[in-house]
Each structure stands twice: as C-alpha cells, then as structure tokens.
Amino acid sequence: MSVPTLPQIQDVYVSRNLHASAVVFDPNAPIIIAFSAGTLCRLPFARVFAEKYGLNCVSLACRATDWYQYEDLEQAEQAIRAFTAPFPKRISYGASMGGYASLLTSANVGADVVLAFSPQFSIQPDEDVQEMRWDIERLRIENELGYVHDDLEARISRTADIIIVYDPRDEDKRHVEALKKIRPIQTMVLPHTGHATLLSLAKLGMSSRMLMALLKNQLDLGLAQKQMYAVRKQHIQVELILANKVRAKRTVAKWLLEKFLDSQIVVYDSSYRALLHEAVRLQDADLVARAWLKLIDAHLKLSSELDFMLDTISFRRMYFSDNIFLSDIRQSAPVLVQSQLFATVIDKLRSAVADVNESREKFFIQLAIAECFHAAQDRDAATQQVLQAVRPFTSWDEENLYAIEALNRYEASASAQMYAERLRHYVEDDITVYMARARTHELNNNWRQVAAVWAEARDKGLQPLKVAHLLGRSLLRIEQYQQALTALQPLLELDRVPLEIKKMEAKIAQNLEMHERSIALHGELVAHEPKNPNYYKSLSMAFHALGDLPKAIEYARKAAEVSPLDSFQIYLNRLEKFR
Secondary structure (H helix, E strand, O other): OOOOOOOEEEEEEEOOOEEEEEEEOOOOOOEEEEEOOHHHOOOOOOHHHHHHHOOEEEEEEEOOOOOOOOOOHHHHHHHHHHHHOOOOOEEEEEEOHHHHHHHHOHHHHOOOEEEEEOOOOOOOOOOOOOOOOOHHHHHHHHHHHOOOOOOHHHHOOOOOEEEEEEOOOOOHHHHHHHHHOOOOOEEEEOOOOOOOHHHHHHHOOOHHHHHHHHHOOOOOHHHHHHHHHHHHHHHHHHHOHHHHHHHOOOOOOHHHHHHHHHOOOOOOOHHHHHHHHHHHHOOOHHHHHHHHHHHHHHHHHHHHOOOOOOOOHHHHHHHHHOHHHHHHHHHHHHHHOOOOOHHHHHHHHHHHHHHOOOHHHHHHHHHHHHHHHHHOOOHHHHHHHHHHHHOOOOOOOOHHHHHHHHHHHOOOHHHHHHHHHHHHHHHOOOHHHHHHHHHHHHHOOOHHHHHHHHHHHHHOOOOHHHHHHHHHHHHHHOOOHHHHHHHOHHHHOOOOOOHHHHHHHHHHHHHOOOHHHHHHHHHHHHHHOOOOHHHHHHHHHHHHHOOOHHHHHHHHHHHHHHOOOHHHHHHHHHHHOOO
C-alpha cells in the first residue's frame, strides 16, 4: 500500500471534556472512528496505525476514565457524523471503555460496522451484569457526573454490523450476554486472554490484520479465529524460559543472558525487557548496551512489518514508548554510559526517531535520548533534546508534563516554567495534569512525592472520590496509615464502599492494631475472595492479638489449607505451640 505523504489533519470537535481529531489520506476510502480507553483516554486512539498506513481516522479522546458520560457527548457525535458522512464506510473501533463508547455512539455517528474488544454493556452498579471492576470509577461517575448517556439499548445502532471480541472465561462474558439480548451480534472468542483481548491480539500481530480486513470487506471471523490459535501457539513457544525464571525470582546466569541477546528472536515484551533488568542487576555495562540495541531493533522491526508483527494502535506505542520504555532507560542509563557501545545505542535511538512517523512515539524516544545524555552529565544536550521533542504538541497534550518534569531534573527551570505556563492556559486544575505529574514520580518509585501531588489535588477540590483513592493509596505505600485513613474518608462515607477501598481499610486497621475492625473487614474480604490465604492469616493475627487462640489457630489452618507456601504452615505451627 502506498501511503500519501501529506494527509489532512484537523480538529473535528474540541471541548474541555472531549477532543475529536482527524487524519484523512483519501476521502474516497473508508474511515475508522476510534475511541480511547482506560489510561489512554487522552490520547488519539488508532492514530499511530492510521498515519503509518495511510488510513482515514477520526479519534475521540476524553478527559478521564469517565466512560464518556459528558453532557457534550452528543455535540461531539454530531460533529463526527457530519465529518464522516461523505466517506463510503464508517468503522467504529475501541477496546474496554473505548469498545463501550463505540457501541454507545454507533447510531449517532452513523457507524456501518462496530469492532469492539472486551466492551462493557453498562457501568452502572445495578445492572444485570453485576460488574465489580472499576467500582471506584463508577461510583465517582454516579456522584460527580451522573450517568447521562449510559443507555446502550436506546443508543446502539440497529443497522450496523457489530463484532465483539472477548474472553468467554472472563467477566466480560456477562456484558456480551446482555448485549445479545438487545440485538444480533457476531463474536470472536479469545480464551485465556482476560480483559486484555486487544493487547493480546496486538502482541500476536493479529489486531491490525482484522482491522485491515474490515476496511477491505474481507474479514472472515472463523478464519481469523484459526489464525489466532496458530500464531498464539507459536508465540507461546518463543516467550517463556526467561519469564518463568524471573517469576520465580531466580537470577538469570550471564551465559543465558548472552544466549538470548545473541538469538535472532526480536520481540519487545515483558520477557525480553527482563533481559535488560537482569543486565542492570549484574552491573554489566556491555550487556546492558546489547540489551538496549536488541530492544531498539525489536521496535524498529515491529514498526515496519504490518502483517507479522505487533504494529497496532496506541497500545504498542504506550508499552514501548511511555511508562515502560522511559522507566527502563532511566534505570539503565547510568550503567549504559560506561559501555563502549553507548554511542551506538544513541545512534540507534536517533535512527528510531527518524524511522517512526507518529509524533508521540518520536517524543518518548527523544526523551530516552535525553536521559542518556543526562546520565552522561551532558545537561545542555539533554535539555535541547527535550525542547525539540515537546515542540510539536499543544496544551491538550500530557507530553508537556513529561517535558516539564525532565526539564526540572536537568535544572532548565526557565524552559520548564515556559511549558508550565503553556499548559496552564488550557488545563489548569484538570486532574489529568496531576495524574501525569504523579506518574512521573511513580516511575521513580518516589511515593512521598506522589502523595504530595495528590494532597495538592485534594486541597483544590478536584474529583474528591478519585483523589481520595489515589491519595490514600500513595499514603499506604509510605506506611502513613492514619493519614491514609483520613484521606479515604470520602469513600468510606458512601452507602456502598468499593471492594478495593475495603481492602485498603483492612490493611490500615491491621497496621493500626484496630483488631475488631480488622476482623470485620477481613471477614467481608474472605466472602469475596475465599481463596486468598492472606485474609485468613490477617484474621488469625487479629484474633491472636485479642487473646482468642482457638480462633487464631482456626484461621491459620485455613490459610495453610488454601496456600502451598511454607510460610503459612510455619505460622500455624508457631501458634499451635502456644497451646
């Protein structure tokens, strides 16, 4: 496929809540209408894929994980429908929250086909699907936004072809069953992938094939299912030994590292990232450099092979370029600088910048180069790299936050302040700013600074329930239990306290020696997760502290029964000696 070099790029709809942006290569070809999901909510979903292969795409991003429950959603739908009306075919596309949105808006945007991966039927707590995930987000929407559009039965298209991809063993099955009751759909099942069906297909290089086949009216779901099983079987055989060793927390021998680094296998995922982590642990600069060269080569290969490699949508970009890639380079750069291959790695990274087309992907690779210069104590070069990276972005983009954080660390405070002012014009006091700020500290495992960020957001009154959760979580990480309990109060005062918050409260009660409260809370948790031995042990410890040795032994025995770990049996033996 020849890709036009000058696509038309324009905003279709912009508000504080929603941002629809379009890239158009051929007005006579079909167009993808893509919906962002989860932690990717502010990013233009599917734009990487579209820009790379010359496909038309409108991408709807949203301010937060609000399941698109904004008053102005209908205005955005009208704008998208008007923009896409001249195109011969409209394919709505998304995963999880984005899959839900692709179904929810399908009638109003005039979709001809909907391809949804692991979508929700509804996010309200009183629906038949009995959804327990995202409890905090759903309660926050209920209390702070209202379910203004959450009526799939009324809003779903009655004429579009609908294809749902899901794991029949996952909780998503209930959503699919509810959807089948309101209209006919086609399904493709991906057993043992859980909720991450799109990511699983992307790792196999299959999701892009499905979307391309849809665009060409050539998608055969039965054939796609068989191809998926065949590719997955081969991929699993490649993925393994190292991942198993890392899970078992055994150090990988240097000879095994070298064997993997010299192999022809080129995959960028958790198994092969572990190569880098092991090399850093061994403090072997040349091994670190070789691991980086392999990972960069993996990225370039994956970026260039549509049919066989993982090239799809924003998932790959986020996993390669954002949280994982950037944290990896920060961790390994000080060792990498000592290698004779340091300059080669820099050249490879620069080559990667030249070879990718998507601006956000370029941004994070340039930040990786800046981290290398920073580790080599060349702050001027690091600063210039960041300024060059951030230049293409607008005030809507989170990339400004990454740039500000990097510039401050490189002591380029004037430049950092310039981008802080730029960002403030559009998203001042937006919780997304605080999320991005907190994330940079999380990558460095600086939980005290994370707590300070969320304390500031709380003081400004931003999304009280979400901030209460995030502040409480960060305070727990630094073992400030009383402060965490205070932070969680807005959630603890709800009529229905989310399960995740009960887990946090139970941990606090245990550490503050609130034994009776700990017993009550862990009793509730056992009812939800009867196979978790830690809850039984916590109950045992609380009863032991209250002097009820028989009860303590009873729950210690249950912990030992449900877990094969020796630690639970040792704890039980110790208690029985008190008899």
